[in-house]
Amino acid sequence: xxxxxxxxxxxxxxxFEHHAQVTVEGARELLALATETGPIEPRARRIKEIEHENDxxxxxxxxxxxxxxxxxxxxxxxxxxxxxxxxxIDLVDGAADRMRLYELTPIRPExxxxxxxxxxxxxxxxxxxxxxxxxxxxxxxxAACIEINRLENDGDALFRxxxxxxxxxxxxxxxxxxxxEVFVDLEAATDRCEDVAxxxxxxxxxxx
Amino acid sequence: xxxxxxxxxxxxxxxFEHHAQVTVEGARELLALATETGPIEPRARRIKEIEHENDxxxxxxxxxxxxxxxxxxxxxxxxxxxxxxxxxIDLVDGAADRMRLYELTPIRPExxxxxxxxxxxxxxxxxxxxxxxxxxxxxxxxAACIEINRLENDGDALFRxxxxxxxxxxxxxxxxxxxxEVFVDLEAATDRCEDVAxxxxxxxxxxx
Amino acid sequence: xxxxxxxxxxxxxxxFEHHAQVTVEGARELLALATETGPIEPRARRIKEIEHENDxxxxxxxxxxxxxxxxxxxxxxxxxxxxxxxxxIDLVDGAADRMRLYELTPIRPExxxxxxxxxxxxxxxxxxxxxxxxxxxxxxxxAACIEINRLENDGDALFRxxxxxxxxxxxxxxxxxxxxEVFVDLEAATDRCEDVAxxxxxxxxxxx
Numbered sequence: 001x002x003x004x005x006x007x008x009x010x011x012x013x014x015x016f017e018h019h020a021q022v023t024v025e026g027a028r029e030l031l032a033l034a035t036e037t038g039p040i041e042p043r044a045r046r047i048k049e050i051e052h053e054n055d056x057x058x059x060x061x062x063x064x065x066x067x068x069x070x071x072x073x074x075x076x077x078x079x080x081x082x083x084x085x086x087x088x089i090d091l092v093d094g095a096a097d098r099m100r101l102y103e104l105t106p107i108r109p110e111x112x113x114x115x116x117x118x119x120x121x122x123x124x125x126x127x128x129x130x131x132x133x134x135x136x137x138x139x140x141x142x143a144a145c146i147e148i149n150r151l152e153n154d155g156d157a158l159f160r161x162x163x164x165x166x167x168x169x170x171x172x173x174x175x176x177x178x179x180x181e182v183f184v185d186l187e188a189a190t191d192r193c194e195d196v197a198x199x200x201x202x203x204x205x206x207x208x
Numbered sequence: 209x210x211x212x213x214x215x216x217x218x219x220x221x222x223x224f225e226h227h228a229q230v231t232v233e234g235a236r237e238l239l240a241l242a243t244e245t246g247p248i249e250p251r252a253r254r255i256k257e258i259e260h261e262n263d264x265x266x267x268x269x270x271x272x273x274x275x276x277x278x279x280x281x282x283x284x285x286x287x288x289x290x291x292x293x294x295x296x297i298d299l300v301d302g303a304a305d306r307m308r309l310y311e312l313t314p315i316r317p318e319x320x321x322x323x324x325x326x327x328x329x330x331x332x333x334x335x336x337x338x339x340x341x342x343x344x345x346x347x348x349x350x351a352a353c354i355e356i357n358r359l360e361n362d363g364d365a366l367f368r369x370x371x372x373x374x375x376x377x378x379x380x381x382x383x384x385x386x387x388x389e390v391f392v393d394l395e396a397a398t399d400r401c402e403d404v405a406x407x408x409x410x411x412x413x414x415x416x
Numbered sequence: 417x418x419x420x421x422x423x424x425x426x427x428x429x430x431x432f433e434h435h436a437q438v439t440v441e442g443a444r445e446l447l448a449l450a451t452e453t454g455p456i457e458p459r460a461r462r463i464k465e466i467e468h469e470n471d472x473x474x475x476x477x478x479x480x481x482x483x484x485x486x487x488x489x490x491x492x493x494x495x496x497x498x499x500x501x502x503x504x505i506d507l508v509d510g511a512a513d514r515m516r517l518y519e520l521t522p523i524r525p526e527x528x529x530x531x532x533x534x535x536x537x538x539x540x541x542x543x544x545x546x547x548x549x550x551x552x553x554x555x556x557x558x559a560a561c562i563e564i565n566r567l568e569n570d571g572d573a574l575f576r577x578x579x580x581x582x583x584x585x586x587x588x589x590x591x592x593x594x595x596x597e598v599f600v601d602l603e604a605a606t607d608r609c610e611d612v613a614x615x616x617x618x619x620x621x622x623x624x
Contacts, residue, residue: 065413066350075413083406094364101372142482156510163597164517173381173589177388180593181371198499205481205491273621274558283621291614302572309580381589385596389579 012071012078013133015061019054019085020126026050026089027122031115033096034107044096051093058086073132073203081129081199087192088122095185102178110162114155114186121151121193128200135207141200148197155190159183220279220286221341223269227262227293228334234258234297235330239323241304242315252304259301266294281340281411289337289407295400296330303393310386318370322363322394329359329401336408343415349408356405363398367391428487428494429549431477435470435501436542442466442505443538447531449512450523460512467509474502489548489619497545497615503608504538511601518594526578530571530602537567537609544616551623558620561613571606575599 026047033043061082065071071078095114099107124144131141162183166176234255241251269290273279279286303322307315332352339349370391374384442463449459477498481491511530515523540560547557578599582592 062409066346076410079406079410079413094368097368101368102375138482160510160513160517167518167590167594171590173593174375174379174384176590176593177381177384178375198495201478202492202495205495270617274554284618287614287618287621305576309576310583382583382587382592385589385592386583 016129019057020129023089024122027118034112034115044100047093047096051089054089084195091185091189095182098182124148145197145201152190152194159187224337227265228337231297232330235326242320242323252308255301255304259297262297292403299393299397303390306390332356353405353409360398360402367395432545435473436545439505440538443534450528450531460516463509463512467505470505500611507601507605511598514598533567540564561617564613568606568610575603
């Protein structure tokens with residue numbers, strides 16, 4: 001009877017999974033933006049909508065946290081996890097916004113490579129947070145986290161390659177500065193995926 | 209009798225509140241620096257003094273932490289909170305120092321806008337850490353944290369606008385690099401205010 | 417009998433100490449790279465090997481964490497500590513890699529100064545994590561952490577000085593951008609040493 005007054009414990013996992021799904025969609029929009037030849041405005045606008053969508057989920061999650069007496073995993077961890085998850089799409093939006101504002105067309109090929117890494121990494125984040133729901137399949141969650149770490153290393157190497165290509169192709173420092181801002185955001189987005197993987201691994205360590 | 213040997217528990221809240229007040233003063237100095245037409249050295253020097261003042265408070269707080277057996281909130285959280293709080297003024301000092309070193313006059317108008325955001329955000333941090341003292345007024349603390357989050361979003365948007373304005377006004381890449389360093393520091397200062405808000409929200413979740 | 421099934425608790429301290437020793441070696445290679453006049457490739461390659469070596473230690477440590485029922489210190493803290501420790505050599509490798517890729521010779525004098533700071537800071541990290549093993553010599557550990565904080569401040573000041581020197585010597589913005597990337601990595605490496613010191617201080621607070 002009393003328990004009926006409490007939100008269902010699983011709702012936090014619903015927030016994580018929904019948020020992760022929406023982030024994957026954002027990464028896919030970035031991939032489309034990088035692959036298509038038309039104007040980037042529509043895709044950049046869609047990414048901003050997705051970013052807002054995830055802001056709403058994040059706020060609902062934190063709100064639920066304030067109203068819930070017993071949480072399935074440590075409160076701090078829930079808070080940290082949803083916050084780090086939310087950083088990923090913020091940075092993808094930052095990159096898209098900068099390409100739009102600075103009118104950076106044509107889109108450089110490394111954006112597509114970053115988008116491919118991010119589609120994979122966000123899908124693995126989705127898998128990892130899904131695994132938290134029942135704390136089963138520990139090996140599969142760990143494998144996803146290790147793979148996210150590997151993708152983050154790829155992101156690092158890609159960033160260095162992307163910037164080196166800029167230096168080799170142009171002496172226009174302003175052009176370099178603008179594109180570097182885009183690549184910094186995209187590389188940071190892969191870093192935040194790794195942070196999420198590390199948090200999930202940490203939560204798993206507490207419960208497994 | 210035994211309790212008399214322990215530092216008063218509330219001292220940690222004294223450290224938080226004192227530190228927060230001094231940081232507000234630092235943000236106000238930045239606003240004065242950005243608004244006045246005279247040389248910026250005196251204001252930049254005052255900000256550095258304020259930064260040192262807060263270093264002392266931070267070290268006293270951490271020291272007290274080592275000497276206290278029972279803390280009113282989790283030890284890790286006290287340590288993290290005072291450290292993140294201390295980052296704000298470090299970054300404000302970084303921005304002022306760069307404007308001084310690079311002789312960046314006239315001060316660009318976005319510095320005033322950042323300073324206005326930072327005065328508001330640091331006042332809200334002051335309010336939030338004050339609220340921790342008795343864990344009352346949970347709604348008011350949460351409202352302060354949400355408002356800090358909103359200001360951080362404003363800081364993000366302002367950063368993009370400030371940099372776009374640079375690109376539109378000049379082809380002098382060195383000038384762009386110098387001013388970008390200042391804006392990066394100021395935007396990071398609003399980020400650290402948000403980190404503090406998130407920490408306060410997390411502490412509240414543990415105790416409310 | 418049952419305890420024989422558990423990994424020895426002290427193994428985590430073995431991981432920390434081994435990792436810290438290897439990182440000191442990396443900092444020394446950077447110092448050699450900055451001091452010698454020959455080509456930097458061999459030293460940069462050796463730093464990358466060291467970085468891989470530490471990746472292996474980090475993975476072994478996290479793996480052991482998954483297989484251990486009772487840990488001598490909080491699981492989260494072990495995970496966070498080895499992760500932050502691993503960031504230091506990643507950033508040293510990043511700096512060396514960029515100098516190599518961008519063919520940045522001659523090496524600017526501030527690289528040597530950064531390397532000297534990093535040799536000291538990583539030796540202090542080694543000392544601090546060694547102290548964790550028996551939680552004795554609290555004063556000595558704290559002194560090491562305070563000294564690391566001081567070195568991080570030196571790193572900050574050195575970064576500003578290094579960049580100011582670039583602005584004073586050249587109008588070649590691309591040259592400035594390349595060297596700034598190197599200095600950003602080196603300054604971030606000192607920041608990560610400070611993060612490690614803060615974590616050690618936090619662990620000490622829990623156990624002392």
